[in-house]
Structure formats: structure tokens, C-alpha cells
Amino acid sequence: MKAIRIEKTGGPEVLTLADVAVPEPKPNEAVVKIAASGVNFIDVYFREGRYPAQLPVTLGQEAAGIVTAIGSDVRNVKAGDRVAYASAQGSYAEFAAVPAERLVIVPEGIDLKTAAALMLQGMTAHYLTHSTWPLRAGETAIVHAAAGGVGLLLVQLAKAIGAHVIGTAGSREKAQLARDAGADEVIVYTEVDFEAEAKRLAPGGVDVIYDGVGKSTFDADLNLLRPRGLLALFGASSGAVPPFDPIKLSQKGSLFLTRPTLGHYIAKREELEQRANDLFAMVLDGKLKVRVHKEYALAEAAQAHRDLEGRKTTGKLLLVP
Numbered sequence: 001m002k003a004i005r006i007e008k009t010g011g012p013e014v015l016t017l018a019d020v021a022v023p024e025p026k027p028n029e030a031v032v033k034i035a036a037s038g039v040n041f042i043d044v045y046f047r048e049g050r051y052p053a054q055l056p057v058t059l060g061q062e063a064a065g066i067v068t069a070i071g072s073d074v075r076n077v078k079a080g081d082r083v084a085y086a087s088a089q090g091s092y093a094e095f096a097a098v099p100a101e102r103l104v105i106v107p108e109g110i111d112l113k114t115a116a117a118l119m120l121q122g123m124t125a126h127y128l129t130h131s132t133w134p135l136r137a138g139e140t141a142i143v144h145a146a147a148g149g150v151g152l153l154l155v156q157l158a159k160a161i162g163a164h165v166i167g168t169a170g171s172r173e174k175a176q177l178a179r180d181a182g183a184d185e186v187i188v189y190t191e192v193d194f195e196a197e198a199k200r201l202a203p204g205g206v207d208v209i210y211d212g213v214g215k216s217t218f219d220a221d222l223n224l225l226r227p228r229g230l231l232a233l234f235g236a237s238s239g240a241v242p243p244f245d246p247i248k249l250s251q252k253g254s255l256f257l258t259r260p261t262l263g264h265y266i267a268k269r270e271e272l273e274q275r276a277n278d279l280f281a282m283v284l285d286g287k288l289k290v291r292v293h294k295e296y297a298l299a300e301a302a303q304a305h306r307d308l309e310g311r312k313t314t315g316k317l318l319l320v321p
Contacts, residue, residue, distance in 0.1 A: 001019070001020060001021070001022045001093060001094040001095050002017055002018070002019065002020075002093065002094050002298055002299075002321065003017075003018055003020045003058045003090075003092060003093035003094065003298075004016070004017060004018070004058060004059055004060070004092035004093070004298060004301045004319075005018045005020070005056050005057065005058050005059075006046075006047055006055065006056060006057060006059060007055060007056045008055065009047060009048055009049030009055075010047070010048070010049075011047075011048075012047070012301075012302040012303070012305040012306050012309075013302060014047060015047065015059070015301045015302045015305065017298065017299045017301075020058070020093070022094075022095050023095060023096065023097035024069075024097070025069050025070055025071040025074075025097050026071050026097065027071040027072045027073040027074075028071055028073050028074065028099055028100060028101070029070075029071045029074070029097045029098060029099055029100060030067050030069070030070045030071065030074055030077050030083070030097070030098055030100045030103060031067070031068050031069040031070075031095055031096070031097050031098075032063065032065040032066065032067055032068070032083060032085075032095065032096050032097075032098055032103070033065045033066045033067075033068050033094070033095055034063045034064075034065040034091060034093060034094055034095060034096060034321050035063075035064055035065040035066065035112035035113065035116065035320070035321075036063065036064055036065075036112060036113040036116035036117070036295070036318045036319065036320050037060045037062065037063040037091040037092055037093075037116060037318065037319045037320075037321075038060075038061070038062035038063065038086075038091070038116050038117060038119065038120055038121070038316060038317070038318060038319075039060075039296075039301075039304045039305070039308060039316075039317035039318065039319060040061060040062060040120050040121065040149075041212070041235055041236075041237055041308065042061055042120075043059045043060060043061065043092075043305070044305060044308065044309060046059060046089075047059060047305065050240070053089070057089065057090075058089070058090040058091075058092055058093055058096075059089070059090075059091075059092045059301075060089070060090060060091030060092035060093070060096075060319070061086055061087055061088065061089060061091060061120055062084075062085065062086040062087075062091055062116060062119045062120040063084070063085060063091035063096060063116050063119075064082070064083065064084035064085075064106060064112040064113070064115035064116035064119070065082075065083065065084075065096075065112060066080065066081070066082060066083075066112075067079050067080060067081045067083055067103075068095070070100065071100070074100040075100075076100055076101070076103070077100055077103050077105070081103075081105060082105065082106040082112060082115075083103040083104065083105060083106060084103070084104055084106050084112070084115040084116060084118070084119050084276070085098050085102045085103050085104065085119060086102075086119035086120040086123060086262065086266070087102065087120070087262055087263045087266060088102050092298065092301055092319055093298075093321070094298070094321040101269055102272070104272065104273060104276040104277070106280070107280050107284065109284050110280055110283055110284065113292065113295075113318060113320070114283065114290050114292075115280075116318060117149075117290050117292050117315075117316035117318060118153075118279055118280075118283065118290050119276065120262060121149045121150045121153055121316065122153050122275075122276075122279045122288075122290070123262055123265070123266060123272075123275045123276065123279065124150050124153075124234065124262050125150055125153035125154040125156075125157050126157065126275045126278060126279060127260070127262065127265035127266075127275065128154065128210050128232055128234060128260070129141075129154065129157045129158055129161065129210075130157075130275075131265055132230070132232045132234075132258060132260050132265075133207070133208040133230045133232060135158055135161045135163045135207075135208070136161065136162075136163070137161060137162025137163065138162065138163070138164070139163050139164070139207040139208070140163065140164040140165075140166065140202050140206045140207050141158050141163050141164070141165055141166070141206065141207060141208045141209070141210060142165075142166045142167075142168070142198065142206050142208075142209040142210070142211075142221075142224065143155055143158065143165055143166070143167045143168070143178075143183070143210050144167075144168045144209070144210065144211045144212060144213045144217055145168065145169070145212055145213055145237065146165075146167025146168055146169055146174075146175075146178035146181070146183055146186060147167075147169045147174035147175070147177040147178045147181075147314045147315075148212070148313070148314065148315070149291075149293075149313075149315055149316045149317070150212055150234075150235075151167065151178065151212070152177065152178070152181045152289075152291055152314070152315060153288070153290070154210055155167060155178055155181040155182050155183050156181050156182055156287075156288050156289065157288070158182075159181075159182035159183075160282070160287060160288075164184050165182065165183045165184050165185075166183070166184065166185045166186070166187065166198060166201055166202065166206070167179075167183035167185070167186040167187070168186065168187045168188075168189050168194060168217075169186055169187075169188055169189070170188070170189060170190050170311060171188065171190065172188055172191075173314075174188075174314055175187075175188050177291075177314050177315075181289070185201050187201075194217070194220055195220040195223055195224065198220075198224050199223075199224065202224070204226060205224060205225050205226030205227070205229060205253075206224055206225060206226060206229060207225075207226060207229050207230070208225075208229060208230045208231075208232060209221045209224065209225060209229075209230070209231050209232065210232050210234065211231060211232065211233050211234070211235070212234050212235030212236075212237060213235070213236070213237050213238045214233065214235060214236030214237060214238050214239055214240060214241050215236065215238045215239035215240060215241055215242070216238035216239070217238070218231075218233070218241045222248060222249075222252050222255060223252065225252070225253065225255050226253065227253030227254060227255075228253060228254050228255065228256065229253070229255055229256070230255070230256040230257075230258065231255065231256070231257045231258070232258055232260060233257065233258070233259050234259070234260055234261070237309075237311070290315075290316065291314065291315030291316065292315055292316045292317075292318055293313045293314050293315040293316055293317055294307070294313070294317055294318075295317075295318045295319075295320050296317065296318065296319050296320070297319070297320065298319050298320070298321050300319075301319055304317050304319060
């Protein structure tokens with residue numbers, strides 16, 4: 001089978017299409033024939049070496065497809081089932097062996113490409129709005145990169161709860177996508193000063209900021225939260241935040257700062273199923289729309305990474321074997 005492997009860390013050029021054996025399932029695994037694999041910033045972090053991995057490694061954390069074989073201990077899925085998963089390495093491939101407890105059944109009525117596009121970013125948006133800072137109706141949230149894959153889903157989930165949402169975007173076109181998703185206001189940070197405009201829109205400060213951007217937004221974020229507000233720093237698309245003295249959190253209002261990651265919010269099987277099924281139900285009810293920006297062939301993985309890192313995308317990027 002074909003798979004995207006890295007032998008060394010570096011830029012997109014280290015992504016290579018390789019021939020590898022179709023995996024055999026371990027007792028607790030199922031083999032999935034991949035219909036589509038999601039491209040995410042966590043894949044960039046592994047490619048760069050920011051997150052460690054034993055090399056060589058097949059990249060990719062998220063996919064949907066059809067079960068073709070199961071290990072001897074697997075009881076929750078069977079051959080022929082339509083499944084999806086996130087937070088299991090190796091999805092940039094035609095087949096993947098996945099721990100069966102990480103698989104969820106994709107309901108009829110949801111196609112596999114939509115399921116692949118929803119798992120990692122959708123469950124990220126779900127835990128941020130339902131667990132990291134459980135949003136309540138009437139609260140105000142800032143969503144950075146509101147036209148991105150996570151951003152568009154965050155906006156929709158926050159509005160479904162009844163929150164007031166201020167988005168940020170890098171162009172008027174992206175701002176319109178965020179508004180179409182439900183954002184109440186969108187700040188085009190290339191045209192106005194983000195911090196000054198956010199203070200105008202929310203003079204008393206905001207309750208929570210969902211930030212997947214990192215370095216370029218961090219300092220302004222701390223100036224925009226109300227006392228005891230929360231900054232949920234769930235990514236770093238602009239680079240890692242430099243070290244800082246936690247006393248700043250006290251000086252700016254006894255603020256909370258967290259650096260969450262999806263794995264800790266779906267560690268239990270019950271939590272994984274709850275988040276995935278909540279999202280599937282919203283899609284089936286027409287309450288959540290999943291935007292796929294572009295589909296790439298497996299061999300085009302390097303270009304997908306360039307597009308993602310270049311902030312040229314709105315919505316989800318998929319690799320289709």
C-alpha cells in the first residue's frame with residue numbers, strides 16, 4: 001500500500017510517498033481502509049519535530065473508512081463497519097491499524113469524507129466549548145482564525161449554546177465565512193488593530209478566548225480577558241508562545257491559562273463516544289455544517305501542508321487515497 005512517511009523532521013519536503021505493507025491487526029486493533037484522512041496542524045508539529053515521534057513514521061491523526069479486519073480481542077466493530085477516529089497516528093495511508101477502542105461508528109446519512117473532516121477539529125471545538133470553558137448563553141467568546149477548520153466549527157457550537165462570538169480573520173472573504181457560520185462580529189486583523197477593536201466591541205473584557213494561533217495573538221489575548229477569564233491556547237499556527245512569568249496572569253485580573261489537547265478530553269471511551277455522537281447528531285439535524293476546503297491526493301500531502309501553514313485555507317483539508 002501507499003503511505004506518507006517521514007524519515008527525518010523538517011519542512012513539507014520531508015513528506016515522501018512510500019510503499020509499505022498493509023498492516024495486520026494486533027489483538028486490540030482493527031484495520032481500516034481509509035476513505036479520507038484529515039490534515040491538521042498537529043501533523044505539522046510532528047513533521048517539524050516539535051512533537052517527538054520515533055522515525056520513520058507515517059503521519060496523520062484522523063480518518064474515516066471501512067473496517068477490513070479485526071484482532072482477536074475486538075468486540076465493538078466488525079468487518080464492513082463504517083468508522084472514524086482521531087488521535088491515532090498513521091492515517092496518511094491507504095490502510096491503517098487502529099486501536100478498536102478509538103473507533104466510532106459513522107451513522108447512516110453522514111458520508112465518510114464528512115466524518116473524516118469532523119473528528120479531530122470537531123471534537124476539539126466540542127471540548128473547548130463544553131469542557132475547557134463550558135460556555136453559557138450570554139457569555140462572550142473570541143474565536144481566533146474563525147474561518148479555519150476548527151474556527152468555523154467553534155463559531156457554530158458557541159452560537160448553538162447562545163454565546164456572543166467575536167471572530168478574527170485575515171481577509172474580508174474569510175470574515176464573511178465566519179459571519180455565515182454565525183459570528184456576531186469579525187475583526188479583520190490585517191485592516192485594523194485587533195486588540196483595540198476587540199476592546200471597542202467588548203469594553204468590559206471577554207469571558208474566554210479560544211486561540212489556536214499562539215505567538216502573534218498571545219499578548220493581546222491577556223489584555224482582552226475580563227478578570228478571572230480564561231485563555232484556552234489550543235494551538236500555535238503562528239509559532240510557539242515564548243516563556244513568560246505567570247505573575248502576568250495575576251496582574252491582569254487573576255486570569256486562567258490552559259494549553260489543552262484533544263487526547264486528554266477523549267481519553268475515556270464514554271467521553272469519545274459522547275463528543276463524536278453529539279457532533280454527528282448536529283450534522284444530521286442540520287445544526288452543524290462541515291466545510292471541506294480542498295481534497296488532495298495522497299501524493300500531494302506536502303502541498304496540503306504548505307497550504308495549511310500558509311494560512312491559505314478555510315475549513316478542512318483532506319487527503320484521499
